[in-house]
Structure formats: structure tokens, C-alpha cells
Amino acid sequence: MAVYTRINSEDMAALVAEFGVGELVSAKGIAEGVSNSNWLLETRGTPDAGRFILTVYEERTDTRDLPFFLDLLDHLAAAGCPVPRTIHDAGGSASRTIDTPQGEKMLALIEFLPGVSADDPTPAQAHAVGAALAQVHLAGQGFEGFRKDGMGPDAWRGFVRDCAGRWGEIDPALEGVPALVDDAIADWPDDLPVSTIHADLFPDNVLLVGDDVSGMIDFYFACTGPMAYDIAVTHAAWSFSPDGRRFNPAIGDALLGGYGSVRMPDARERAALPALAQAACLRFLLTRAYDWLNTPADAMVTRKDPLAFLRRHAFYRQQGAALFGALD
Ligand SMILES: Nc1ncnc2c1ncn2[C@@H]1O[C@H](COP(=O)(O)OP(=O)(O)O)[C@@H](O)[C@H]1O
Numbered sequence: 001m002a003v004y005t006r007i008n009s010e011d012m013a014a015l016v017a018e019f020g021v022g023e024l025v026s027a028k029g030i031a032e033g034v035s036n037s038n039w040l041l042e043t044r045g046t047p048d049a050g051r052f053i054l055t056v057y058e059e060r061t062d063t064r065d066l067p068f069f070l071d072l073l074d075h076l077a078a079a080g081c082p083v084p085r086t087i088h089d090a091g092g093s094a095s096r097t098i099d100t101p102q103g104e105k106m107l108a109l110i111e112f113l114p115g116v117s118a119d120d121p122t123p124a125q126a127h128a129v130g131a132a133l134a135q136v137h138l139a140g141q142g143f144e145g146f147r148k149d150g151m152g153p154d155a156w157r158g159f160v161r162d163c164a165g166r167w168g169e170i171d172p173a174l175e176g177v178p179a180l181v182d183d184a185i186a187d188w189p190d191d192l193p194v195s196t197i198h199a200d201l202f203p204d205n206v207l208l209v210g211d212d213v214s215g216m217i218d219f220y221f222a223c224t225g226p227m228a229y230d231i232a233v234t235h236a237a238w239s240f241s242p243d244g245r246r247f248n249p250a251i252g253d254a255l256l257g258g259y260g261s262v263r264m265p266d267a268r269e270r271a272a273l274p275a276l277a278q279a280a281c282l283r284f285l286l287t288r289a290y291d292w293l294n295t296p297a298d299a300m301v302t303r304k305d306p307l308a309f310l311r312r313h314a315f316y317r318q319q320g321a322a323l324f325g326a327l328d
């Protein structure tokens with residue numbers, strides 16, 4: 001479930017009226033997602049009426065970053081990327097506050113995009129996702145906002161400290177993670193070309209209609225960072241079975257081929273991909289391990305398995321050098 005905040009129907013209707021998109025007809029809580037509370041809204045009565053996503057930002061999103069995230073959506077949408085536009089309220093603001101039983105929270109209304117996430121993507125879909133990622137990177141270079149990656153190498157030792165002495169509660173195989181993190185930090189390549197990157201483009205953050213990308217969503221880890229790292233994150237997220245045991249080379253190659261059809265990474269970026277793929281695996285392993293150890297037992301959220309990314313990491317360490325040839 002991902003509706004942590006309750007908003008009664010009168011407050012919801014009054015809230016929607018502030019955005020000038022007509023009268024509220026329905027509001028349904030969305031079960032998918034883990035970080036924020038989301039509703040699918042339907043409105044009627046004005047030319048701008050239709051379907052929208054209302055997001056109330058919960059603890060993991062630092063609301064000081066909202067102008068970066070929301071301006072980025074508008075920038076990318078204006079550049080023709082398949083991302084939702086933000087809806088601005090009568091005062092011109094893309095975000096506003098609401099009083100809730102848990103205190104004041106920030107919220108935003110964004111365009112609803114059609115499509116469904118792929119559980120078992122095809123190579124044609126992976127090709128389209130690679131191309132859409134490259135499109136974001138090209139458009140992102142013209143975005144003026146800057147945001148440091150809060151889940152990047154500077155954050156990893158903090159997660160290691162938080163998990164210290166407790167790896168075995170998840171699985172003894174994770175005891176070696178601190179050494180792997182040290183290696184990844186030492187191997188992190190400096191001076192690669194940067195842009196605004198999504199940094200979490202997993203299948204559940206891409207909406208597809210047939211073989212076409214209709215929406216890239218959940219930009220709440222987006223940041224300024226190496227484009228090659230975003231390629232590595234996306235490769236690790238898409239090219240394996242969810243448990244990380246089976247690599248699907250057709251998906252990996254199609255993803256890279258799609259990316260390269262729009263933007264060809266330079267030689268330094270290509271050379272860095274095996275190390276960046278291992279780094280990407282550790283980034284998701286660390287947040288999953290932290291959440292595994294710190295999610296209350298009664299929380300209505302399915303914990304994600306850190307081992308799925310330890311397996312991917314081992315695969316990239318052994319075979320990474322041979323995996324990125326589709327970009328040569
Ligand atoms: N712009 C959108 N158009 C259509 N559906 C959306 C949109 N944004 C979010 N969703 C739906 O809401 C779900 C949760 O959104 P997401 O941003 O991934 O939440 P979280 O940040 O909690 O992970 C998505 O899986 C998708 O079904």
C-alpha cells in the first residue's frame with residue numbers, strides 16, 4: 001500500500017478546486033509505490049478536466065528538493081520527453097501544503113499518463129526505454145537545476161554504518177558488503193560527462209503502451225550525475241530476473257542499443273560501465289538492507305530483497321567487461 005496520509009473527501013474536493021482543473025469526480029488511492037502517498041483523481045466541467053495523479057510527499061522525499069523535481073518534469077516534458085507535466089495552482093505554484101492529522105505536508109498534482117509497467121519486458125520495450133533514457137539525458141543537459149545524488153558514493157558509508165553488525169540478520173552473505181563498498185568508492189570514476197539523471201529507472205517507473213514508452217515517472221531520486229551511472233542503474237534494473245539470478249542478454253543489449261541510437265556514450269563512459277554497474281548494485285543493496293532492518297514489522301509495505309542486488313553485483317564483477325559491447 002502507498003497511501004500513508006488520509007484526506008477526507010471535502011478537503012480533497014476543495015484542494016482540487018485550487019488547481020483550476022474542474023470539479024472532483026473521484027479519488028482512488030494507488031496501491032503501488034512505497035515512498036509517497038498517491039491518488040488517481042478524475043475531474044470534470046472545464047476544458048482542462050481529466051485524470052491526474054495527486055502525490056503527498058512522505059518522509060523519504062526532502063520537500064526542499066521539490067522545486068528541483070517538479071521543475072525538472074516541466075523542463076523534460078517541454079523538451080518532448082515522455083514525463084508528466086505538473087499542474088500549477090491558481091497562484092502559479094506547482095506544490096502546496098495541506099494540513100493532515102500527522103501535520104503539514106507538501107503535495108503536487110501531476111498529469112496522468114497512460115500505460116502499464118512491464119513485469120516481463122520484451123527487447124523492443126527495452127530498446128524504447130534505452131532511447132527514452134538517452135532523450136532525458138540530452139534534454140537534462142539544458143536544465144538549470146542542480147541536485148547532488150543523496151544516494152551516491154558519499155552516502156554509502158553512512159548506510160554501511162547503519163547496518164553494521166546486523167548484516168547477518170538479513171543474510172550472512174552480506175557480511176562482505178562493507179569491503180565491496182570501499183572498492184566501489186575507490187573505483188568511482190571522476191570527470192565523466194554529467195546531466196540530470198533519473199537514477200532509479202526500474203521497470204515500475206516506466207509506463208508502456210505496446211512497445212512505446214508512454215511515461216517515465218518517479219523522478220524523486222533524480223539528481224545531477226554521470227550519465228553512464230544512469231545507464232548502469234537502468235541496465236542492472238532491467239536486465240535480470242527480479243531475484244537477480246538470471247541475466248537476460250537480449251534485454252541488456254536492446255537497452256544499450258536503444259540508448260546508443262539517441263546518444264552514444266564516449267569511450268571513457270563505456271570503459272567505466274562495468275565498475276558503475278557494480279556501484280549501482282551496491283546503491284540499491286544498501287537502501288534495501290537499511291529498509292529491511294528498519295521497516296516496522298507491521299508496516300504495510302513489501303520489503304525488497306538486498307540479495308537480489310548482491311547477485312547482480314557478483315555477475316557484473318565476473319562478467320561486466322563483456323556485457324556492454326552493444327555500445328561499441
Ligand atoms: N503520472 C502518472 N501517470 C500514471 N500513473 C502514475 C503516474 N505517477 C504515478 N503513477 C502510478 O502511481 C504509482 C506509484 O507512483 P510512484 O511515483 O512510483 O510512487 P513512489 O514514489 O511511492 O514509489 C505508480 O506505480 C503508477 O501506477
Ligand SMILES: N[C@@H](CCOP(=O)(O)O)C(=O)O
Pocket residue numbers: 033034035200202205218284287288304
Ligand atoms: N527502485 C528501488 C526502490 C525505490 O522505490 P520507488 O518505489 O520509489 O521506485 C529498489 O528497487 O530498490
